[in-house]
Amino acid sequence: MILIEFRSVTKTYGVGQAAVRALRGVDIRIEEGEFVAIMGPSGSGKSTCLHIMGCLDTPTSGEYLFKGINVAGMSRYQRALLRRYHLGFVFQGFHLLGRTNALENVELPLIYQGLPPKERRSRAKEALAVVGLSGWEKHAPAELSGGQQQRVAIARALVTRPSVILADEPTGNLDSVQSHEIMKLLTVLNENHGITVVMITHDPEMALYARRLIRFFDGQVVSDEPNGSKKP
Amino acid sequence: MILNMLRIAWREIRRNIMRSFLTILGIVIGVAAVVTMVTIGKGATEQVRRQIASMGSNVLIITPGKRFGHGQPFGANIPFKEADAEAIARDITSVAAVAPVSSQALTAVYGNQNWTTQVTGTTNDYFTVTNRRLKRGRLFDETELRNGASVCVIGETVRRMLFGSTDGLGEMIRFQKFSCEVIGILEVKGQTATGIDQDDFVATPLRTYQRRVSGNQNVATIMVSIQDGVPTEKAQSDIARLMRERRRLRPGDEDNFTVMDMKEIAKMLTSTTELLTTLLGSVAAVSLLVGGVGIMNIMLVSVTERTREIGLRLAIGATEEEVLFQFLIEAVVLSAFGGIIGILVAIVASLGLTKMMQVPYEFQLGINVLAFLFSAVIGVIFGFVPARLAAKLNPIEALRHE
Ligand SMILES: Nc1ncnc2c1ncn2[C@@H]1O[C@H](COP(=O)(O)OP(=O)(O)O)[C@@H](O)[C@H]1O
Ligand SMILES: [Mg+2]
Numbered sequence: 001m002i003l004i005e006f007r008s009v010t011k012t013y014g015v016g017q018a019a020v021r022a023l024r025g026v027d028i029r030i031e032e033g034e035f036v037a038i039m040g041p042s043g044s045g046k047s048t049c050l051h052i053m054g055c056l057d058t059p060t061s062g063e064y065l066f067k068g069i070n071v072a073g074m075s076r077y078q079r080a081l082l083r084r085y086h087l088g089f090v091f092q093g094f095h096l097l098g099r100t101n102a103l104e105n106v107e108l109p110l111i112y113q114g115l116p117p118k119e120r121r122s123r124a125k126e127a128l129a130v131v132g133l134s135g136w137e138k139h140a141p142a143e144l145s146g147g148q149q150q151r152v153a154i155a156r157a158l159v160t161r162p163s164v165i166l167a168d169e170p171t172g173n174l175d176s177v178q179s180h181e182i183m184k185l186l187t188v189l190n191e192n193h194g195i196t197v198v199m200i201t202h203d204p205e206m207a208l209y210a211r212r213l214i215r216f217f218d219g220q221v222v223s224d225e226p227n228g229s230k231k232p
Numbered sequence: 233m234i235l236n237m238l239r240i241a242w243r244e245i246r247r248n249i250m251r252s253f254l255t256i257l258g259i260v261i262g263v264a265a266v267v268t269m270v271t272i273g274k275g276a277t278e279q280v281r282r283q284i285a286s287m288g289s290n291v292l293i294i295t296p297g298k299r300f301g302h303g304q305p306f307g308a309n310i311p312f313k314e315a316d317a318e319a320i321a322r323d324i325t326s327v328a329a330v331a332p333v334s335s336q337a338l339t340a341v342y343g344n345q346n347w348t349t350q351v352t353g354t355t356n357d358y359f360t361v362t363n364r365r366l367k368r369g370r371l372f373d374e375t376e377l378r379n380g381a382s383v384c385v386i387g388e389t390v391r392r393m394l395f396g397s398t399d400g401l402g403e404m405i406r407f408q409k410f411s412c413e414v415i416g417i418l419e420v421k422g423q424t425a426t427g428i429d430q431d432d433f434v435a436t437p438l439r440t441y442q443r444r445v446s447g448n449q450n451v452a453t454i455m456v457s458i459q460d461g462v463p464t465e466k467a468q469s470d471i472a473r474l475m476r477e478r479r480r481l482r483p484g485d486e487d488n489f490t491v492m493d494m495k496e497i498a499k500m501l502t503s504t505t506e507l508l509t510t511l512l513g514s515v516a517a518v519s520l521l522v523g524g525v526g527i528m529n530i531m532l533v534s535v536t537e538r539t540r541e542i543g544l545r546l547a548i549g550a551t552e553e554e555v556l557f558q559f560l561i562e563a564v565v566l567s568a569f570g571g572i573i574g575i576l577v578a579i580v581a582s583l584g585l586t587k588m589m590q591v592p593y594e595f596q597l598g599i600n601v602l603a604f605l606f607s608a609v610i611g612v613i614f615g616f617v618p619a620r621l622a623a624k625l626n627p628i629e630a631l632r633h634e
Contacts, residue, residue, distance in 0.1 A: 011530025056547055056627045077551050084376065095544045095631060098537075101248050109548040111236055 002068070003163060004030040004053055009062035010219075011048050022048040024219040025062070025232055028036030030198060032163070036192040037207040037227065038200045045118075046200045049216070054166045055200060057078040067163070084112055088157030090167035094149045096141040096156075102128060103137040113160065116117050127159040128152070130193075131185055138163055147178030151185065164196040165189065171206055183209040186202060210211045237554060237591070241561035253405030254530050255615075256570040262523030263574025264581060267515040269595040270599040271582040273509025275591035280505050284498040290328075291361055291494040292468060293587065294320075294454040294475070298486060310488060311450035314438060316478060317355075320454065324470050326462040331358035332438055332451040340394060340434065341406040347393035353441020359385075359418075361457040367399050369416035372437050386417035387431035389442045405434070412436055412445035423590045464493050513599075520603065524610040531614040535622070536633055542622040543630025555623045556616075563615025570611065571604040 011023040021044045030036055038046050051057040052064060055071060059081075064071045066082065074082070082090075096105045105123040115123070128137060131151040141149050150170055157165050167186065171179035183206050190197045202208050208227065215223040297309050317332040335352035352358070356371045369385070376383050384405065391400050391414075392526040400414050412434075421430040442449055459466045468491050475489050523621045545555050579595070622630055 051628050056546075058626075077553075080546065080549055080551040083547065087549075091631070094538070095547075098311050099546070100243075105242070108539070108545075111240060112548065112550050114236060114547075160365060160549075220433065 001032045003032045003034075003066070004198075005063075005065040005068075006049075006052075006067070007063040009049075009052060009059045009064060011045070011057070012060045013208055014148040019028060021219055022205035023052075023059070026219075026221055028214065028224070031195065032196055033194055033210055034197070035187070035197045035210045036212045036214060037192075037210035038198065038214045038216060039202070039204070039207055040090075040222075041109065044216040044221040046216050049196065050166050050168050050200055054087050055087070057080050065077045069193065071202065074125065084109065088160060088161045090150070090153050090157050090165060090177065091169045091170040092169040092188075094141070094153045094173075096149055097154055098142070101139055101140050102133060102144070102152045102155075103140050105141070105152055105157050108140070109156060111159045123159055124155070127155040129191070130158065140162075145178070146174050147181055150178075150182055154185060155202065158193070158195065162195065163232070164198060168197040169200050171201065171203065179203070179206060237557050237561060240558050240566060242400070244558070244562055245565060247561045250535070251530055252566055255527050255566045255611065258523035258526035258530070258572065259567055259570025259611060260577060261524075262520030263603040263607050264577040265519040266513065266516060266603045267575060267578035267596070267599055268518040268581045268585065269512035270509060271578065271593070271596050272585055272589070272591065273505065273512050274596055275582075275586045275593055276533035276589070277502055277505040277509060278594065279591040280498070280501045283529055284501070286493060290458040290460070290462075290464065292458065292471065293492045293494070293497075294456065294471065295452075295490050295492070296488065297490060298488060300514055310479060311452070312454055312489075313449055316475070317451060317454045318562040319474060319478060320456060320471060321357075323474055324456075324467065325458055326467045326470065329357040329360040331355055331361045331454055331455045332440055332453075333358060333437065334450065334452040336445055338407045338434075338445070340390065340398075342394040342403060345394045345396075347390060347391075349387075349390050349432050349434055351436065351445060352437040353436050353443065353445065354633055355438055358435065358455065361455045364421060365419045367417050367419045368399060369414070371416055377437045377439065381606055382410060382412040382440060382441050382444075383415045384412040385418060385434065385435045386414055387418050388420045389429055389432040390434055391417055407445075407524065410440070412440070464495060468493060520606060523607070524614075527610055528614040531618060536615045537617045538619065538626070539622040539630050539633040543625070543627050543633065546623070546627035546630060552623045556620060558615050559619035559623075560612070563612045564608070565610025566615065567608040571607045574607065575600055575604060598621040 004178070005030040006026050009023055010021065013020040013022055019027045038049070039130070040046050048057070052059050059072060068085070071079065071082070076129065079227050084206070087132060097108070105190060106127050107120045110120040118153065125137065128134060131154050133148060133151055136144065136148065154165070154170070169185070171182050174182065186197050186199065187209055189195045197210075199210065207213055211227050212221075213225060213227045214221055257442060270271050294312070296311055312332070314332050317330050320327060321330040331354050333352060333354050335350050335400065337348055339346050339348045355377060356410070359366070359371060371385060372383060375381065375398070386400070386405075386438065394400060395403065398419065401417065404411050405414060418431070423429055431475045438451070456463060456467070456471065471491050472487065475491075542555050578600070583593055587608065622633075
């Protein structure tokens with residue numbers, strides 16, 4: 001089943017002289033269960049593309065079908081619900097709530113789903129266990145390493161059991177060891193939990209974890225091919 | 233869902249305990265200051281009103297000297313004599329009681345206790361005019377008044393200071409130049425608006441005072457109470473005419489005495505305290521405003537952090553309405569909390585201060601409601617408006633906010 005489909009998606013920021021054409025007609029199809037890496041030079045439109053996929057932003061023209069449904073026709077409210085139930089986002093900068101412990105950070109999306117506290121708690125604990133942070137529930141972000149913080153952020157993304165996790169340079173702020181741990185975690189989520197993963201990275205080593213590689217240049221997809229050998 | 237939002241808001245309040253505390257503090261200070269000031273001011277006004285009511289508003293006070301008597305010519309300040317008081321009582325039909333009054337501060341001694349108090353020479357009419365009732369013992373009798381006997385009627389403060397727990401009736405109090413036997417003790421009257429203890433007081437017959445204390449026949453003031461239903465102005469002008477005659481003033485000469493109406497004094501005093509209330513209230517209102525600015529500042533400073541938080545909440549699936557609702561609840565809870573604490577602080581402070589200043593305490597509903605609403609509105613506006621702006625952004629813009 002096709003999960004994500006872009007049809008000639010464009011995105012222009014600003015108007016007139018100052019207009020920036022971040023995406024100039026992008027066509028992408030991503031099947032359920034794929035693990036896709038997106039690469040490309042800085043400013044080539046990768047983040048813009050991912051934000052549109054994550055319903056955090058809307059295309060200027062073109063169509064975005066999520067599970068066959070046109071997102072462009074949706075209201076702000078409907079897109080919020082799409083994010084709430086189907087999409088998980090992981091940012092380069094983690095974006096955890098400060099002075100809030102890991103468990104509460106992970107619980108947050110479930111509050112908006114209206115789950116009762118008990119169930120929220122147990123599912124948040126489960127998610128933290130999946131990312132290997134059992135026992136760290138009561139720790140605030142300030143007490144965690146960058147890699148641990150990103151794992152909390154991934155737990156927060158997966159706790160809602162989304163169809164897809166969209167990660168924008170998730171290892172951009174991490175050292176090599178922590179980066180590989182995060183990539184292994186994403187691989188596990190993809191292979192064992194059946195979550196589709198779309199990830200932007202600058203690091204060719206990290207891109208090797210994905211099974212498909214899309215390259216961006218100047219707002220367009222310049223190559224889209226299966227990725228060679230997986231890293232052991 | 234509402235329960236959930238409440239839970240989120242509560243968690244946010246706790247998470248940002250310092251910010252919450254400062255917000256609450258700003259509101260508490262503002263509300264408490266305004267409410268306390270106004271309550272005390274109103275208490276003082278009420279105090280003056282009651283005092284005047286207890287004095288009887290039908291009292292005139294006659295003093296030698298011109299009304300606005302700066303730089304009086306020599307000899308203008310001719311003192312009154314007891315005969316002046318008697319003449320008023322005899323000739324002016326509208327008066328109810330006339331009391332000649334002279335007084336001086338003296339130190340009273342009993343055993344090893346001593347106490348400096350105001351000694352007043354007067355007649356029994358004084359107690360009628362000033363509305364003072366006897367608690368124990370008796371007032372002066374005819375013979376004592378006529379002969380200037382060594383007897384006195386004392387106020388509660390003097391009794392307490394000299395006799396402690398015993399009632400003192402029949403005991404001799406010594407002053408520097410004379411002694412007197414305590415024959416009566418007055419009911420407690422309390423303080424005046426200006427803080428003078430009206431029970432710190434010893435009365436002797438006028439003759440006794442003149443002979444033993446002042447050493448002359450003068451009377452410092454004459455207090456007059458007017459019969460019910462007689463207009464004060466009428467009595468005032470009748471007395472003035474009589475006094476002009478007795479002091480041999482020619483037509484065209486200025487009065488060299490003053491007949492003052494208690495109502496005039498009352499009006500003067502109440503308008504002063506009312507002015508004071510307004511003044512205190514405005515000063516306090518400034519502090520409420522400053523508190524408001526403080527809250528605004530705290531909210532604006534935290535706006536960057538909060539904008540990112542809003543971006544994140546939107547990104548993980550909160551709707552704009554949910555985010556706004558959360559912030560609204562936060563603002564309302566903090567403001568209401570601050571307002572309620574402010575009112576409680578004000579109640580405690582007003583109770584304490586009114587007790588200390590011996591003015592009556594009365595809960596001022598109006599100012600409480602006003603201060604509470606004002607603080608609530610400030611809190612809600614400054615807590616909510618930045619959030620409203622942030623929630624209108626798309627999640628990515630909000631997340632990137634610097
Ligand atoms: N909010 C924005 N306003 C204006 N221009 C933007 C905005 N976001 C991105 N751009 C521009 O769009 C282009 C693509 O940006 P982006 O998608 O972030 O690239 P990448 O993630 O590949 O580095 C860049 O030229 C960038 O400057
Ligand atoms: Mg980018």
